[in-house]
Amino acid sequence: MSSCHIFDYSSIFANQLFYCNVLQKMEKTIDENVQGTTLAVERKETNKRNLYIESYGCAMNFADSEIVASILATEGFNTTQTLEDADLILVNTCSIRDKAEQTIRKRLTEYNKVKKSRPHLKVGVLGCMAERLKDKLLDEEKIVDMVVGPDAYKDLPNLIKEVDSGRDAVNVILSKDETYGDIAPVRLNTNGVTAFVSITRGCDNMCTFCVVPFTRGRERSRDPQSILEEVNELERKGFKEITLLGQNVDSYLWYGGGLKKNFENASEMQKATATNFSKLLETVALAYPKMRIRFSTSNPQDMTLDVIETMAKHKNICDHIHLPVQSGSNRILKEMNRLHTIEEYFELIDNIRQILPDCSISQDIITGFPTETEEDHTSTLKALEYVKYDFGYMYAYSERPGTLAGRKMDDDIPEKTKKRRLSEIIALQRQHCQYRTEKHVGKVQEVLIEGTSKKSENEWMGRNSQSTVVVFPKENYKVGDFVNVQINDCTSATLKGIAQGYSDNN
Incomplete structure (x- = not known):
């Protein structure tokens, strides 16, 4: 990491992508720190099958994975982060860069090897890459059982029935009205804040x-x-x-x-x-x-x-x-x-x-x-x-x-x-x-505590209104508190300060 929150992952995206402050902002820009994250929520004893869902790409994809997990939770699936326990693997994909697609293809090949020891295991592709490469993934390369576009997640129960019956399943129809406004997304791997x-x-x-x-x-x-x-x-x-x-x-x-x-x-x-x-x-x-x-x-x-x-x-x-x-x-x-x-x-x-x-x-x-x-x-x-x-x-x-x-x-x-x-x-x-x-040094700023600093167990990390990371000694505060922090020093990426007490927002 450079001195101003510019991340270079040229080794991954062939010198194509650089970005600042990705830990503070997950928008449509790819955050390499979370690529391939597997998601898990609290188990329901009545659910008997396990879903292993892996997400790549932008914040929209990660939000969509929460919608998918919510839909399948009502269809008898718990989420798992242990690949060997999976009955269904879903990969939520990104098409923004060629290297991203190649990474996902490699993962799909690895999952197909797992299927040899778990014959009942099914593999599906979700999201942007699914829509663009449906024919190659299903018919030409035969590396998945199911392809589901970003507007077809409500059809997942029907598509899963198809693959359970031994048939490939695909729905990549783009909708004119689907917003998933009626689906309450589960919150996966969240900080709770x-x-x-x-x-x-x-x-x-x-x-x-x-x-x-x-x-x-x-x-x-x-x-x-x-x-x-x-x-x-x-x-x-x-x-x-x-x-x-x-x-x-x-x-x-x-x-x-x-x-x-x-x-x-x-x-x-x-x-x-x-x-x-x-x-x-x-x-x-x-x-x-x-x-x-x-x-x-x-x-x-x-x-x-x-x-x-x-x-x-x-x-x-x-x-x-x-x-x-x-x-x-x-x-x-x-x-x-x-x-x-x-x-x-x-x-x-x-x-x-x-x-x-x-x-x-x-x-x-x-x-x-x-x-x-x-x-x-x-x-x-x-x-x-x-x-x-x-x-x-x-x-x-x-x-x-x-x-x-x-x-x-x-x-x-x-x-x-x-x-x-x-x-x-x-x-x-x-x-x-x-x-x-x-320009922030010398000011008192409200900070929402999001977790412990990556560099010190004795410091909290949060962000100010401008989305700049602030770290300060823990004292008696907790995650989720709004704290006024006197900014005394900075690097080009991070503000450092001392807590002055709770803000009015608590």
Whole structure:
């Protein structure tokens, strides 16, 4: 790990993926620390079969695994973290990078070896890779028994009956209305303090580099009442912080159900009573004033001033916005089909700084996109200098099958050039990590304790409103407490301080 929470897992993703502060934020960016995590919940004595479910990819995938575990718990399955006890293995997959797919393929091959000693064992693939590679996985390579797309999890009981009968089973149909709003997700391997609450599924932003619209379908939003009910249940169980989650949360729009793109055909009454993201955010903040609220991920073209103003009105909405820029070059943004210019992006940044002076801002950047010139690269470096992000997720472009860029653009930037440009971006971001972290020193900040520090058993670890990690001596506090901490020192990644007592939020 470098000095500013920039993680380099080039050995795993072939120098393609770097990112900051992933332990604080699990959005659609992959967190290598949790890849392949197996999930387990409290056993029910009446359940006689064991489910071994392994998750890869983004926070949406991990949240989906909780939905799957909840559905199968009513079908006689307990979850297990012991492979040898499994009757059903499910792998929730990611298609965002080729190396990620290769890792999952290797795991599936290993599971097939286990089947030789456990003939009744069935193996299934869930999620984005399932939808994209269903024919290869089932028919050509014959390494799975079941393939289930991200909108078909409610069909799992029927699909399991099929494989139990000795037949392969597949359902990768993308839905126009499925949001799983009626499923209460189990909380798997949680710290009992923070939780994800999915509010949208799919994406309508056809960025040329992104496979998500093809693997998760068109965008639809979840009934706000079901969201409130889920948050209420989390509060009842003692959770203290939620992250409202979606591929693009700012485009949340509930008008009674259906795809967002069909809103123009809604009735006048539906339009008049519709709930957008700003309204949803305020509704949740008002209903649960003791619950700390985050959201992710935002898209510059959809983030409106009313969202920023709502954040400013409510203390329990955290001062952090993840706002992917992808490139500082208007020409490259157009090639990416990003529907904002860099000037519009800077205007949004300026408005955030004016309305929320203490708000932290993080980024996604892709370097080495097809046709990117040195001038384009310099524009990206200038964008970094303009914003001075608190942290970021930085990638070298890699072609993904099925995307518009994969079909119509040549991956024409040499790997050596990509790596050099990426290293320059990371070096500049590293400076800005230090710059932003130092600004917290000398302040008293509210911190939610999430657990023990990884470096010391004698210190607590939590995050402030800006999503920066804070460590401080344990004393008599406990996980889940809100504590005011005097910040006395910092690294480029972590704040260090002394507790001053409980905050008003306890």
